[in-house]
Amino acid sequence: MNYTLHQLMIFLKITETSSITKAAEELHLTQPAVSIQLRNLQDQFEIPLTEVVGRKLIVTDFGWEIAAAAEKIIEEVQGINYKTAAFKGLMSGKLKISVVSTGKYVMPYFLSGFLKQHPEVDLKLDVTNKAKVLESLSTNEVDFALVSKMPETINVEGIELMPNQLCLVGNKDFELSKKLYDEGVFEEITLIYREEGSGTRLYMERYLNEKKVSVRKKIVLTSNEAVKQAVLAGMGCSIMPLIGIKNELKAGSLKIIPVKDLPIETQWNLIYLKGRKFSPVGKLYLDYLEQHKDELIRENFS
Template sequence: MNYTLHQLMIFQKITETKSITKAAEELHLTQPAVSIQLKNLQDQFDIPLTEIVGRKLVVTDFGWEIASAIEKIIEEVQGINYKTAAFKGLMSGKLKISVVSTGKYVMPYFLSSFLQEHPEVDLKLDVTNKAKVLESLSANEVDFALVSILPEQMQVDGVKLMPNQLFLVGNRDFIFKNNEYDEGFLEELTLIYREEGSGTRLSMEKYLSSKNVSIRKKIELTSNEAVKQAVLAGMGCSIMPLIGIKDEIKSGELKIIPMEGFPLNTQWNLIYLRGRKFSPVAKMYLNYLIEHKDELIRKHFAWNL
C-alpha cells in the first residue's frame, strides 16, 4: 500500500461532499486532479470505495469504513502539527463549536479577532438546528454550543452574549390596517414555521400556546433562509429573529408587523457541559470571550442594543 496523505484527504472530502466536483471546489483543485487521486487510491484496494448510481457518486460501505479510518489518521497528523506549534511557543489546537442556524449571524463576530490573534488554531463550526446542536453538546463532541434557549434537561454553564429579538414580519406588499394587532390576527394569516427542533419554532409555539392561538394555515421550512425567501415571495408571514432580517427590514423588502406583546425576547448564550475539562485552546477562547464580549457586542451589534 502506497497511498499518500494527500490522497486520503481528498477521499475524506469526497465522502463529506458526496461529489467530485464539490470536493474539487472546496480543495481548490481541478476536477480531473481529484478524479485522478481517487483512481490512484482506488487502485490500491480490491473492493470499490465508490460507485456511480445513475449520475450520482455513492460511497460504498467499504468506502465509509476507510473514511472513518482516514478521519482518525488526519486527527493524529493534526495532533503532530499542534505539538510542533506548541514547541514553537504558539497556541494551537482545534476549537469545536456547534451553532443553531440563526447563530450563523452571531458567532463569527465573536470568533474573528480571536482567530486572527491565534492563526495556529483550527476551527470546526457546525451550523444546524437546536436539537442537533444539543445532541452534539451532550455527546461531548464539541467544546461549546451557541443557543438562544437554554436546554432544560442538561447541566450546562455558559456566557450570556446578547438579546435575540423575534418579530412578526411580512413582505413589502403587506398593507397595515391597524396601528397594532392582537394575537387573534395570527389566525387570519398563513404562518411560516421552521422545522421541529428549531429554537425559533419553539419560541413561536410557546407564544401561540400561551395566547391560545390556533393557526389555520401553516407552511414548514427547514432553514431561516428558506423562511425568509418564502416571506419575501409573499407565501405568508413568519416570526423571525431580527438579526437574520435586518438588511431586508432596512431596504423595505420585509416589514415588521406591529403586534401586542412583541418582540419575543430570548438570549444568545454560548454554553458548555458543566464540569467539562477544556483543552488549552477551548479554555483560552472562553477566557477571551468573557474578557472581550462587551467590546465585541458594542462594535458589531450596537443596532441590536
C-alpha cells in the same frame, strides 16, 4: 501501499459529502482532480472503496473502514502541526463549535478577532438545527454550542452572549392598518414556520399556544434563509429573529408587524458540557469571550 496524505484527505471529504462534486467545491479543487486522486487511492486496494448506484456515489463498508482510519491519521498529523506551533510559542489547536441556523448571523462576530489573534488555531463551525446541535454537544463532538434556548436534558454551563428578539415580520407590501395588532392577526395571514427541531419554531408555537391562536394557513420551510426569502416574496409572514433581517429592515424590504406581547425575548448562550476539561485553545477562547464580549456587542450589534 503508496497512498498519500492528500489522497486520504480527499477521500475523507468524499465520504463526508457523498459527492465528488461537493468534495471538490469544499476543497477548492476541480472535479477531475478529485476523481483522479480517488482513482489513484482505489488502485491500491483490491476491495472497492466506493460504488456508483444509478447516479449516486455510495461508500462501501470497506470504504467506511478506510475513512475511519484516514480520519485518525489526519488527526495525528494535525497534532504534530499543533505541537510544532506550540514549540514556537504560538497557540494552536482545533476549536469545534456547533451553531443553530440563526446563530450564523451572530457567531462569526465572536470569532473573528480571536482567530486574528491566533492564526494557528483551526476552526470547525457546523451550522444546523437545534436538535442536531444538541446531539453533537451531548456526544462530545464539539467544544461549544450556540443556542437561544438552554437544553433541559443535557447538563451544561455557558456564557450569556446577547439578547435575541423574535418579531412578526411581513414584506414591504404588508399594509400596517393598526399601530398594535392583537393575536387575531395570525388568523388573517399565512404564517411561515421553520421545520421541527428549530428553536425559533419552538418559541413561535409556545406563543401561539399560550394565546390559543388558530392559524388559518401555514407553510413549513427548512432554514431561516428560506423563510426570509419567502417573506420577501410575499408568500406570508413569519416570526423571525431580528438579528437575521437587520439589513432588510434598514432597506425597507421587510417590516415589523407590531403585535401584542411581541417581540419574544430570548438569549443567545454559548454552552458546553458541565465539567468539561478544555484544551488550551478552548480555555483561551472562553477567556477571550469574558474579556471582549461587551465590546464586541457594542461594535457589531448596538
